[in-house]
Amino acid sequence: xxxxxxxxxxxxxxxxxxxxxxxxxxxxxxxxxxxxxxxxxxxxxxxxxxxxxxxxxxxxxxxxxxxxxxxxxxxxxxxxxxxxxxxxxxxxxxxxxxxxxxxxxxxxxxxxxxxxxxxxxxxxxxxxxxxxxxxxxxxxxxxxxxxxxxxxxxxxxxxxxxxxxxxxxxxxxxxxxxxxxxxxxxxxxxxxxxxxxxxxxxxxxxxxxxxxxxxxxxxxxxxxxxxxxxxxxxxxxxxxxxxxxxxxxxxxxxxxxxxxxxxxxxxxxxxxxxxxxxxxxxxxxxxxxxxxxxxxxxxxxxxxxxxxxxxxxxxxxxxxxxxxxxxxxxxxxxxxxxxxxxxxxxxxxxxxxxxxxxxxxxxxxxxxxxxxxxxxxxxxxxxxxxxxxxxxxxxxxxxxxxxxxxxxxxxxxxxxxxxxxxxxxxxxxxxxxxxxxxxxxxxxxxxxxxxxxxxxxxxxxxxxxxxxxxxxxxxxxxxxxxxxxxxxxxxxxxxxxxxxxxxxxxxxxxxxxxxxxxxxxxxxxxxxxxxxxxxxxxxxxxxxxxx
Ligand code: NAD
Numbered sequence: 001x002x003x004x005x006x007x008x009x010x011x012x013x014x015x016x017x018x019x020x021x022x023x024x025x026x027x028x029x030x031x032x033x034x035x036x037x038x039x040x041x042x043x044x045x046x047x048x049x050x051x052x053x054x055x056x057x058x059x060x061x062x063x064x065x066x067x068x069x070x071x072x073x074x075x076x077x078x079x080x081x082x083x084x085x086x087x088x089x090x091x092x093x094x095x096x097x098x099x100x101x102x103x104x105x106x107x108x109x110x111x112x113x114x115x116x117x118x119x120x121x122x123x124x125x126x127x128x129x130x131x132x133x134x135x136x137x138x139x140x141x142x143x144x145x146x147x148x149x150x151x152x153x154x155x156x157x158x159x160x161x162x163x164x165x166x167x168x169x170x171x172x173x174x175x176x177x178x179x180x181x182x183x184x185x186x187x188x189x190x191x192x193x194x195x196x197x198x199x200x201x202x203x204x205x206x207x208x209x210x211x212x213x214x215x216x217x218x219x220x221x222x223x224x225x226x227x228x229x230x231x232x233x234x235x236x237x238x239x240x241x242x243x244x245x246x247x248x249x250x251x252x253x254x255x256x257x258x259x260x261x262x263x264x265x266x267x268x269x270x271x272x273x274x275x276x277x278x279x280x281x282x283x284x285x286x287x288x289x290x291x292x293x294x295x296x297x298x299x300x301x302x303x304x305x306x307x308x309x310x311x312x313x314x315x316x317x318x319x320x321x322x323x324x325x326x327x328x329x330x331x332x333x334x335x336x337x338x339x340x341x342x343x344x345x346x347x348x349x350x351x352x353x354x355x356x357x358x359x360x361x362x363x364x365x366x367x368x369x370x371x372x373x374x375x376x377x378x379x380x381x382x383x384x385x386x387x388x389x390x391x392x393x394x395x396x397x398x399x400x401x402x403x404x405x406x407x408x409x410x411x412x413x414x415x416x417x418x419x420x421x422x423x424x425x426x427x428x429x430x431x432x433x434x435x436x437x438x439x440x441x442x443x444x445x446x447x448x449x450x451x452x453x454x455x456x457x458x459x460x461x462x463x464x465x466x467x468x469x470x471x472x473x474x475x476x477x478x479x480x481x482x483x484x485x486x487x488x489x490x491x492x493x494x495x496x497x498x499x500x501x502x503x504x505x506x507x508x509x510x511x512x513x514x515x516x517x518x519x520x521x522x523x524x525x526x527x528x529x530x531x532x533x534x535x536x537x538x539x540x541x542x543x544x545x546x547x
Pocket of ligand 1: 185186188189190193212214244245248265266268271292293295326424426455497498503504
């Protein structure tokens, strides 16, 4: 290195509007049309090579079951083994590459997504995961770009931070990638999270096996194309399409397993942790375990809150992307003095939500991800229809004849521990509990103790004493806490994201804290004037002074 280079300062990627006649809307619609006309053949990518199998799985939009988007090639344990070997073989060269060249690859990928690939990552996310143009834009384009650019900045800040040095000594910290390979295991709901989980460790010099969710293969394929086109060397990130348990069986018993970067459900993560614990004696080092998991996110409303702000927060917080955000508002605590007004405003909004395919831009709301999710959600709705302590005041309909459509559904319950107040449903169902306006302290106790999760939560109030008290009382109830705002929509670099308790290890994706998990520091001390006599001055005999 012949200069102390600085990476270009990161800025959040501006969100485009997709308003009628805007150039981005015209381009996106054209790209959607092209993708719909092509049946994509999607191979795994192992050691930079396209790997195909005899086991081809059809991909369809969740909102249009009959339409075929393409096929992906499903692998088995042998492909996981190949991916691990490729990652291990690529490791030495990749780890030795100077940080600025690694950074350049990911900054180039960010520029490609912000520019020429923007329409493709958005269109593939809209079709493959049933996201509206706006939801795809804030995820697949903007958040992915933000992850890549800010992570480069955080990486350089980590490298810059160095220890003090006493006179004639130079102390240094070298941030080494982990020994072995990293496993990135990613969820269906955010294209950007799927892209961040393998790239964050790779940026720090690690090589990765990346297993995507079966429901996100379509847009993952586009991201992988971008990474390779941006210059990512063969074997650095190896993309496999296998079942979770198949991948887990091979990976968690491999001696070179160095860490897992996971986002997904709490149950899966807890099982993974258990397996790693049982196999701990097999590994060459203690694996890093980073996991962001489920949530049961609250909106707590005080009697001094503004009802129209609350109504909008519930509608957007609970129903954007069909409630399939880990941060989605799903349990709401409303004081009885405000309930009539909030109810009227909220129902006017919810009942006006337009539902249908995302290709039609007038639709706010699309389908849920797959049949398993549809059936589970329909089951909770059916149960609420007959349970005495629950009442559905909006929605409650569902239909899977064309796509997996569940109406935005509002349940009011008289039991603060009703099942839909406690369990993560991961869909467009929100449950409201109405409390006596003067029992705010009691309701805070409920909010804090009702679920195993602590991901996001909001307080709505005008009274500043109340805001201060709730912020303090609920300090462990959410890793991302919002004051007078909906609990969704965290932005990289502005609200680092992650929860505690059952919601994850809180390593805040898209922050320096997260990147630190993918390195193992080595401290180096160099001495310019090494001692040449083992004796310290205190060992000397005192000199007798004669008077
Ligand atoms: P999921 O747990 O079903 O799947 C996540 C990944 O794990 C997928 O790739 C899946 O194939 C794999 N997997 C499933 N079972 C496995 C097993 N037994 N062994 C190994 N791998 C296995 O989650 P999902 O449905 O894709 O995503 C939704 C969940 O993710 C929700 O619980 C949501 O709250 C959570 N989520 C959390 C955050 C966060 O930042 N906290 C963000 C997004 C999603």
